[in-house]
Amino acid sequence: MIELQTSRLTLRLPMLADWPAYRDFYASDAAKHIGGPLPAVRSWYYFAGDRGHWDLHGFGWFTLDDGRGAVGTCGLHIPPHHADVEIGWNVYGAGQGKGYATEAARAVLDWAPSVTDAQRIVSYIDRGNTASKRVAEKLGADFTGEMAAHDPDCEVWLHQRRAA
């Protein structure tokens, strides 16, 4: 069982108990930069799909757990419509503003070379998502000046390579 630990968070595989928080996040306006708001019939496929990605690729999205339950998600994925492996992060309402996304993403970037030999790890960030861009900057990523091939509203941010 893969699990990463940061100073305040446990990054663990998604489980069914995490679904209500995930569903509520995707149903809210806070999901507007990631294709939401979405009804549960749609977000369920993303939720379960996040778990299935692990079995297909050996990596995927973690649930961020602050010791009391799910406060967000962060992970690596490579859907067929993406050009590169992406690191993504979402922090739910109550956990926002605490630096959780940056803390979790650092751990995921450090772990990445052990599960993928991808030459590039990017983040696709909606041009209006200033909070997420700030996280990318804190992580040391740079905006490439390009927009994502799969979504003209998403900027491509390139992360610095970590040693394997």
Add this chain to the structure above:
Amino acid sequence: MLAPTLQSQRLVLRPMRDDDFAAYEALMASPRAAYMGGPHDRRAAWGMFCSDVAGWAIFGHGALMLEHRETGETLGQVGLNAGPLFPETELGWFLYDGREGAGFATEAAVALRDWAFAQLPLDSLVSYTDAANAASRKVAERMGAIEDADAPRPDPEDVVYRHHRGGA
């Protein structure tokens, strides 16, 4: 749990793999996907595909691909579906274009039904079929499932078949 591999007379029912996605996506984009809430674009199909895989980890049951024992060809999928979108655990199936009519769906669905009743604490399973999907309804009927007019269903237009433990 990890997805098992099951055998039937002509088929191997095996775990899904990344390279199954191309054919899965093509089916979900085609007019035939109308019986499965589609057609679905690539992003939606990928979510469904990964969700099918995840069933085993989340619920202890899920989907398997049908592979022909002799040719190795992947013919379709059979699955035990659950989650907040399903009132009950569902046994579902599909075949790829041109693979219908040879009894593969029935053979695979029987194998997974028998696995389910041997491994899971369920008294019955349901299959949700589109009223207009005559081929799929025939599979359920050939398996001995009985139409259940009172069962809750995700779509009011669905016809629900019930499979009972111990046959019929």
